[in-house]
Amino acid sequence: MLDYVDLEADLGQEERMVRDTAREFVEEHVKPDIGDHYEAGTFPEEIIPEMGELGFYAPNLDGYGLPNLSETAYGLLMQELEACDSGLRSMASVQGALVMYPIHAYGSEEQKERWLPDLGEGKAVGCFGLTEPEHGSNPSGMETYAEKEGDEYVLNGSKTWITNSPISDVAVVWARDRSAEDSPVRGFLVETDRDGVTTNQIHDKLSLRASITGEISLQNVTVPEDAVLPGVEGMKGPLSCLTQARYGIAWGAVGAARDCFETARDYATERDQFGGPIARFQLQQDKLAEMATQITTSQLLVHRLADLKERGDLRPQHVSMAKRNNVRMARDQARVAREMLGGNGITTDYPPMRHMANMETVYTYEGTHDIHTLVLGQDLTGIAAFE
Numbered sequence: 001m002l003d004y005v006d007l008e009a010d011l012g013q014e015e016r017m018v019r020d021t022a023r024e025f026v027e028e029h030v031k032p033d034i035g036d037h038y039e040a041g042t043f044p045e046e047i048i049p050e051m052g053e054l055g056f057y058a059p060n061l062d063g064y065g066l067p068n069l070s071e072t073a074y075g076l077l078m079q080e081l082e083a084c085d086s087g088l089r090s091m092a093s094v095q096g097a098l099v100m101y102p103i104h105a106y107g108s109e110e111q112k113e114r115w116l117p118d119l120g121e122g123k124a125v126g127c128f129g130l131t132e133p134e135h136g137s138n139p140s141g142m143e144t145y146a147e148k149e150g151d152e153y154v155l156n157g158s159k160t161w162i163t164n165s166p167i168s169d170v171a172v173v174w175a176r177d178r179s180a181e182d183s184p185v186r187g188f189l190v191e192t193d194r195d196g197v198t199t200n201q202i203h204d205k206l207s208l209r210a211s212i213t214g215e216i217s218l219q220n221v222t223v224p225e226d227a228v229l230p231g232v233e234g235m236k237g238p239l240s241c242l243t244q245a246r247y248g249i250a251w252g253a254v255g256a257a258r259d260c261f262e263t264a265r266d267y268a269t270e271r272d273q274f275g276g277p278i279a280r281f282q283l284q285q286d287k288l289a290e291m292a293t294q295i296t297t298s299q300l301l302v303h304r305l306a307d308l309k310e311r312g313d314l315r316p317q318h319v320s321m322a323k324r325n326n327v328r329m330a331r332d333q334a335r336v337a338r339e340m341l342g343g344n345g346i347t348t349d350y351p352p353m354r355h356m357a358n359m360e361t362v363y364t365y366e367g368t369h370d371i372h373t374l375v376l377g378q379d380l381t382g383i384a385a386f387e
Contacts, residue, residue, distance in 0.1 A: 001258060001262065002258050002261055002262065002292060002295055002296070003299070004292055004296045005296055005299075005300070007299055007300070007303055011072070011076075012070070014069060014070065014073055015069075015070060015072050015073045015076060018059070018069060018073040018076055018077050019073075019076040019077075019079075019080060021054060022054075022056070022076070022077050022080035022081060023080045023083075025050075025051075025054060026080055026081065026083065026084040026088070029047055029050065030044060030047060030084050030085070030088060031084050034084055034085050034088075034210055034351075034354075035348030035349065035351075035354065036348070037085075037087075037209075037210040038085065038087075038209045038210040038348060038354050039209070039348055040209075041203065041205065041209045041210075042210065042212075043087060043091065043210055043211055043212045044210075045167060045212075048091070048122045048125060049121070049122040049123065050122070051091075051092060051122055052120060052121040052122020052123065053121065053122070055067045055069075055120075056077060056081070056092050056096075057092060057095045057096045057100060057119060057120050057122065058095070058096030058097070058100040058101060058104070058119075058120060059073065059074055059077065059096070060073070060074040060096075061096075061100060061101065061104050061116075063104075063112075063116075064104075064112055064113070064116035064117050064120065065116070065117050065120055065121070066100075066104075066116065066120050070306070070310060071247075071306040071309040071310045072303065072306040072310075074248065074251075075247070075248065075250075075251035075302055075303075075305075075306050076251070077092075078092070078093065078248040078249075078251040078252040078255070079251045079252060079254050079255035079258075080255055081252065081255070082251075082252030082253065082254075082255040082256045083255035083256060083258060083259040084255075084259075085210050085351075085354065085355075085358065086208055086211070086252065086256060086355070086358035086359070086361070086362055087208055087209070087210035087211030087358070088210070089248070089249075089252040089255075090163050090208065090211050091163065091164060091211065091212075093245050093248045093249065093252070094126070094127060094128055094163045094164050094245070095119060095122075095125065095126055095164070096248075097241060097244035097245035097247075097248055098126075098127075098128035098172065098241050098242075098244075098245050099119060099126030099127065099128055099170070099172050100115075100116060100119050100120065100126070101241055101244045102172055102187055102229060102232075102237065102238075102240075102241050103115050103116060103119075103172070103189070103229070104116060105231065105232075105240070106187065106229040106230070106231030106232040106237060107189075107229050107230070107231065108226065108229075108230050108231075110226065111189060111226075111229070115170060115189070118169075119170075124169040124170065125164055125167050125168045125169055125170075126164065126168055126169065126170050126171065126172065127162050127163060127164040127165040127168040127170075127171045127172070127199075127214075127216070128162065128163075128171070128172050128238075128241065129144075129159035129162055129165075129171045129172060129173040129174060129190075129216045130142075130159065130174050130238045130242075131159060131160055131161050131162070132144060132157070132158060132159055132160060133158060133160050136161075137367075137368060137371050139174075139235070139238060140185070140235050142157075142174065142175070142176060142185065143157055143176075144156070144157025144158065144159065144173065144174070144175040144176070144218065145157060145175050145176045145177075145178050145183070146175045146176070146177050146178065146179070146186065146188060147177075147178050147179055148177070148179035148225075149222075151224065151225045152222050152223065152224055152225060153177075153179075153188065153222070153223050153224075153225065153227065153228070154220055154221065154222055155173065155175055155188060155190065155196075155218045155220075155221040155222075155223065156218055156219065156220060156221070157175060157218050158215060158216065158217050158218065159171075159173065159215060159216040159218075160202075160215045160216075161202070161213060161365070162199075162213065162214055162215060162216055163211060163212070163213055164212055164214075165192075165199040165201075165212075165213070165214035165215065165216050166199045166200070166201040166212050166214040167212055168192050168199065169191065169192060169193075170189055170190065170191055170192065171189075171190045171192055171197075171199075171216055172187055172188075172189060172190075172229075172241075173187070173188045173189075173190045173216065173218065174186070174187055174188075174237065174238045175188060177233075180233075184233040184234050185233065185234055185235055185237065185238070186228055186229065186232075186233050186237070187228070187229035187232065187237050187238070188223055188227050188228055188229070189223075189227045189228075189229070190218070190221060190223055190227065192216075194221055194222070194223065195221070195222070196218060196219040196220050196221035196222075197216070197217070197218060197219075197221050198215075198216075198217040198219075199214050199215065199216055199217075200214055200215050200217070201213065201214045202214055202215065205361075206357065207357045207358055207360045207361040208357075208358050208361040208362075209357075239316070242366055242367065243316045243319050245366055246319045246320070246322075246323040246366050246367065247305065247309065247314075247319050247322070249323050249326075249327065249362060249366060250298075250301070250302050250305065250319065250322035250323045250325075250326045250327075251302045251326075252362075253298070253323075253326040253327045253329065253330040253359070253362065254295060254298050254299055254302060254326055254330070256330045256334065256355045256358065256359065257291070257294070257295045257298070257326075257329060257330040257333045257334065257355075258295055259351055259352075259355065260291070260330075260333055260334045260336075260337035260338075260351065260352045260355055260356075261288070261291045261292060261295055261333065261337065263337060263341070263350055263351055263352055264287070264288065264291070264336070264337035264340040264341065264352065265279070265288055267340060267341050267344075267350075268284050268288065268340060278340075284340060287336050287340060290336070291333045291336060291337070294329045294332070294333055295329070295333065297329075298322075298325060298326040298329050298330075301321075301322050301325060301326065302322055302326065305318055305319065305322055316375075317375060317376060317379040320367065320372040320375040320376055321372075321376055323366070323367065323372055324369055324372035324373060324376070327359060327362050327363050327369070328363065328369060330355070330359050330362075331356065331359040331360070331362075331363055334352050334353075334355040334356035334359055335352075335356055337352035337355075338352040338353045338356055371386070374386050
């Protein structure tokens with residue numbers, strides 16, 4: 001696998017084990033059929049508990065049966081999962097960074113004991129309800145609300161573009177608490193089998209097809225008072241979760257790009273035209289050299305982020321830079337890899353076009369490319385362009 005500046009020489013034994021376990025799992029259990037799942041618009045749900053048994057959900061958290069691995073190990077895991085398909089990384093990323101992380105960081109002890117072991121083992125599936133039909137890039141404008149009635153809350157509203165929602169057992173729903181002064185945003189753990197909850201699946205996607213995406217509709221849904229995450233209120237809650245998830249995306253995009261590079265290089269060395277392999281042509285070598293350079297640069301960025309995260313110095317703006325750069329890089333390099341494969345590249349037999357289509361979603365979700373640009377602009381100038 002492409003590791004041009006030998007970054008993986010510095011990996012510890014635990015990190016190598018995580019990388020190799022994920023790579024082997026993907027090669028044996030997911031890659032052979034992922035093209036069929038993509039074409040059919042399905043996710044291989046049977047692997048969800050298998051991924052749990054291997055510790056793929058929130059392995060960088062501690063306690064409650066979780067592995068407490070290094071941030072580099074977690075990043076390598078996301079890299080290997082997305083080298084297979086963005087839908088696979090999205091499932092694990094949502095389960096770990098967007099569901100288990102807020103419970104771990106902000107939940108009560110009872111909430112942690114109730115959900116973290118089952119989510120970690122893949123016995124339960126979670127989803128993250130923030131985006132609404134009218135509020136995407138500006139989630140603070142959310143209209144979903146909760147009102148306290150006695151020792152219960154009643155939730156109303158709708159969320160959309162929610163990974164895992166149609167198969168989820170619990171949703172971390174962010175809503176405005178109208179019962180409190182200034183209606184602060186709070187997190188609620190909502191079991192999806194409660195009366196008034198519907199999680200319809202979104203069909204006819206042209207990207208991220210091997211992923212289950214849906215909505216969350218809340219119509220007078222009653223939850224007990226202890227369903228509230230007690231440790232946070234305001235937009236800090238959901239935004240801190242997104243920082244965790246975007247960190248994994250920055251690593252995952254490198255995996256998708258690397259898979260495109262490996263596919264294109266193998267194809268170029270094996271495909272004979274005009275009396276020899278097309279890899280001997282300068283045009284093809286130029287493309288491979290540029291792909292390798294861009295991927296290596298992105299690898300350096302995420303390895304640096306892992307170091308910053310490990311010592312507690314990682315800022316959300318650092319993650320914005322990495323998510324913005326690495327997803328754009330993967331989007332561009334997937335296109336180059338596809339063109340190197342010629343007509344064969346448009347089939348599900350080869351992954352670059354699937355990665356290319358997936359990156360259109362990853363480019364947009366969890367902060368669009370443009371919004372992350374403005375986040376960086378504000379950090380660099382002190383001026384918020386979106387206010």
